[in-house]
Amino acid sequence: MSSMGTPANIFWQECSVGKSDRQKLLKQKGCVVWITGLSGSGKSTLACTLGRELHGRGNLAYILDGDNLRHGLNKDLGFKAEDRAENIRRVGEVAKLFADAGLICIASLISPYRRDRDACRALLPDSSFIEVFMNMPLELCESRDPKGLYKLAREGKIKGFTGIDDPYEPPLNCEIELSPDNGVCPSPCTMAGQVATYLEEKGFLHDE
Ligand SMILES: Nc1ncnc2c1ncn2[C@@H]1O[C@H](COP(=O)(O)OS(=O)(=O)O)[C@@H](OP(=O)(O)O)[C@H]1O
Numbered sequence: 001m002s003s004m005g006t007p008a009n010i011f012w013q014e015c016s017v018g019k020s021d022r023q024k025l026l027k028q029k030g031c032v033v034w035i036t037g038l039s040g041s042g043k044s045t046l047a048c049t050l051g052r053e054l055h056g057r058g059n060l061a062y063i064l065d066g067d068n069l070r071h072g073l074n075k076d077l078g079f080k081a082e083d084r085a086e087n088i089r090r091v092g093e094v095a096k097l098f099a100d101a102g103l104i105c106i107a108s109l110i111s112p113y114r115r116d117r118d119a120c121r122a123l124l125p126d127s128s129f130i131e132v133f134m135n136m137p138l139e140l141c142e143s144r145d146p147k148g149l150y151k152l153a154r155e156g157k158i159k160g161f162t163g164i165d166d167p168y169e170p171p172l173n174c175e176i177e178l179s180p181d182n183g184v185c186p187s188p189c190t191m192a193g194q195v196a197t198y199l200e201e202k203g204f205l206h207d208e
């Protein structure tokens with residue numbers, strides 16, 4: 001069996017209830033909000049705050065958080081480039097299913113490689129993959145260090161830590177870039193509001 005392309009002797013099964021029917025039911029359009037950035041840049045905080053904001057507006061959203069998925073679906077994966085690529089590929093496929101279900105899927109992962117993120121983008125229909133770049137300086141992320149992982153990485157106790165001795169490739173053409181304003185990081189509510197406004201303006205929060 002090949003790991004690429006369409007497997008032999010496998011046929012696509014169509015069903016009578018489709019994505020547009022589900023979107024009408026939910027009164028919204030399925031999409032993927034993909035939050036990328038360094039550890040400690042605020043990805044999970046933004047994902048949760050945005051999830052809460054959308055819930056308050058009556059929209060159905062679901063969060064796929066890298067840390068959480070590594071407890072189950074991706075528990076067999078580590079942090080080598082191939083493992084990160086497989087991690088992102090699986091989450092991209094799951095996110096695609098959630099979007100097809102009609103949900104606003106919020107994926108929050110470091111996803112350090114541009115190629116892996118672009119492969120996820122290519123899975124989604126036009127403009128329904130919204131890449132949000134948490135463009136926070138390494139010094140800020142490291143000063144937060146809520147899990148103590150930067151400290152361990154600096155001490156050489158974790159090898160291949162993103163931003164320390166492993167790469168992070170910033171997006172070249174993301175839909176939304178969030179960064180400090182005059183050296184101050186905007187509040188989670190402000191940033192979630194900015195993403196929600198984008199979704200509203202692009203028509204994802206309604207079905208018409
Ligand atoms: N080596 C190394 N590099 C980066 N991060 C590490 C590493 N080891 C463990 N962790 C913890 O794993 C969380 C990142 O998981 P992700 O699935 O988002 O990573 S990736 O997208 O596959 O790169 C990440 O969570 P966040 O801090 O929320 O980003 C870390 O807590």
Ligand SMILES: Nc1ncnc2c1ncn2[C@@H]1O[C@H](COP(=O)(O)OP(=O)(O)O)[C@@H](O)[C@H]1O
Pocket residue numbers: 037038039040041042043044045046144146185186187188
């Ligand atoms: N906008 C923000 N302003 C101030 N502190 C923040 C903000 N967003 C997140 N934080 C704090 O920074 C730390 C890392 O945030 P987190 O969401 O866990 O980042 P990530 O998921 O990217 O690792 C946490 O302690 C969190 O409370």
